[in-house]
Amino acid sequence: MRTHFIAIGGAAMHNLALALHEKGYQVTGSDDAIFEPSKSRLEKKGLLPKELGWFVDKITNDIDAVILGMHAKADNPELIRAKELGLKIYSYPEFLYEQSVNKTRVVIGGSHGKTTITSMILHVMHYHNIEVDYMVGAQLEGFDTMVHLTDKNDFIVLEGDEYLSSPMDLRPKFHLYQPNIALLSGIAWDHINVFPTFENYVEQFKIFTNQITKGGILVYNEEDSTVKQVAEESENQIRRIPYQTPEYNVIDGVTYLETSDGPMPIEVFGAHNLNNLAGAKWICQCMGVDEEEFYEAIATFKGASKRLEKIAEGKGKVAYKDFAHSPSKVAATTRAVKNQYPNRKLVACLELHTYSSLNAEFLKEYQGALDAADVAVVFYSPDAVKIKQLEEVTYDQIANSFKRDDLIIYTNPTEFKDFLFSQNLDNSALLLMSSGNYGGLEFSSVKELIN
Template identity: 50%
Template sequence: MRVHFIAIGGSAMHNLAIALHKKGFEVTGSDDVLFEPSASRLAGYGILPQSTGWFPEKITSNLDAVILGMHARADNPELLKAQELGVKIYSYPDYIYEQSKDKKRVVIGGSHGKTTITSMILHALQQAGKDFDYLVGAQLEGFETMVKLSHEAPVNIIEGDEYLASPIDRRPKFHIYKAHIGVISGIAWDHINVFPTFDNYIEQFKIFADTIETDGSLIYSQTDDVLNNMVAGLQHPANKLPYALPQFEIDNGVTSIEADGNTYALQVFGSHNLLNIEAARLVCEQLGINKHDFYTYISSFKGAARRLELVGKNEQSTIFKDFAHSPSKLTATIDAVKKQFPQRKLIACIELHTFSSLNKDFLNEYAGTMDEADEAIVFIDKKTFEQKKITPYAADAVKEAFANGNLQFFDNPGALRNYLESLDISNSNLLMMSSGNFGGINLIDLKNILLNYTEY
């Protein structure tokens, strides 16, 4: 099979390219910009484009498929050439389905927790010695790539994003996979640039549920009222399996699950992670792993990358970084840290970076989300406003939207860095949340300054 990737450098795209290369496909690709770690990883497998840019001459009629990344535009010259020649064009979710249509497909959807639930399932299946393919949205410890596609594995575990499939395929990705086992972790409005109303956003999850195979299962959080109401109105015959918080305790900063007379100490914490564990457990039970074995396996799960990831700690303080950026994720992450360390002050800093979070009409969705933090900081790099062609707004607008008059606002990364470096975080936790990079602030350097090199 000869496959060409347009926009090969994307996170999912370059991992899919590597997966197909390892499967024995002849893989080529192009991109107008290649960042790390994509470039080095592609180079390691001998499939890094020789130069950046778009080269229509790479598109020939003897290609079996062209895979189109979301980063490309609809007028991309390579895409136009493929359309002219009649070469079969796929989005990456289309091609994942094409490679998985004869396997059992597990698709994890929801506004939050998708990557973590998927990671938990992969961890448990790996611990159980089972063979499986997968697509996950983060690099995981113990897994070489974010995508695996094989001839032999009987099941594919797929993180099901609700964002659009490609520039010429405006379907949400998770509509394409046709799950046998579908998961919805919760519904909280996101991607306002694509789904302009909450009702329109909810509709995408209804469609996802309706794509589940007739004899399949829908696993969903019954703690989410919006999701509960949606599921109650479904006519689909799939088996409905709700989940809620398990019995648990927090002792000396360690969360444990209690089940059937046994106690399972965890390396992750927070109500959102306990719910994620229950979603993963129900999936794994459908795949032949019993409750006791699952909880035993999940006890060694350290978390997905950038999800409450430990930056550093000493005896009095801990610094975390997290991918949280939407209102629901922000609330859940702050709540988790506050409950895990109730005696410590919590300093929470979020960078608003996505199109949705920066949209002034959406900003009010953040009202009250940082109220549990003892000190709340919001950062928007003024360069981000410029890059995304959004009219900047002042600190007062942010404070009003968050309904928090004590909130501090920064739009200059240097000023934010200076402020953070001046903090006394004794008997405190610092939580840094962003899908960006805080304007280039080095969190390792910040850790070393704040913890005085006394981490253990």
């Protein structure tokens, strides 16, 4: 089968391209910009386009499937040519569904925890040598790609993102998967540039729940009142399995999960991650892994990339980075680190980087999000606001939103870095939360602070 990727360089797109190449498909692609690590990974497999840009002559009648990335615009010349030729054009999630139509589809949805829960499930399966297809939103230890597709595996585990599918298909990605087994971890308003109201955002999860195949299973976090309402009010004829945060204790910086065989030390920590673990356990049980086998495997799970990822540790010092950016994620991550190291000073640094976080109206949702930190810092780039064509966010708006008198705010990357490297981090924990890099901070340089 011959496939062509329009915008092959994206994180998700290039992983799908690699997966199809591994499966034996003939893969080509185009993009106007390709960055690392996509560039090197595509080049290694001979899939890197010879030159950047869009080329109409690449679109020919012998292409079986054109896969369209979100980076491509509706007026893309390759896309226009594909339409003229009547070629089959898929969005990323649409193509994944086609690849899994005869499999048991396990879809992990929710505003937060999706990547971690999916990663936990895949770690358990990998530990027990159970082969499954998958798509996950982070690079995992022991896995070559973020996407794996075969013709033989019975299960496919999909991270169910609620963001849009493609420039041609404005449905949320997870609406296209039609799960046999699904999980909902939490609902906290996000992506306000697409879902302008909380009610509109919640509606997407109602649609997702109603698309679970008849007789299927929904595993849901009953501690989230909105999730509980969505799950229990759905008239879909499915089995519902609620879960909640299990009992655990933190002793000398180590988290112990309470099990039927007694306390078990685990690598991950924080109430939100223990809640994620409980959801992953139920999904694994639905996939044939019993509780004892799950615990044996999960004890060695160290977390997904950029999700409370330890980047440095020294005597009495530790540093983590985390992808947290929405208010609920920031609050949960900050509390988790403080609870793990209650006797250390917690320096928490948040970069406002996404459309939602840089929206002046949305900022008020951050009230209390950094309350667990001893030193709370917010960084944002006025240039990022301009690039996203948003109204200017002011210092006062940020200060008022977080409702914290001692909040430290930086807009200059050099000044932020100078502040960071002037800190005495003896008996401290440093937490860097961002989906960006604070205007150019090399996270590897943080080791200098800790060692």
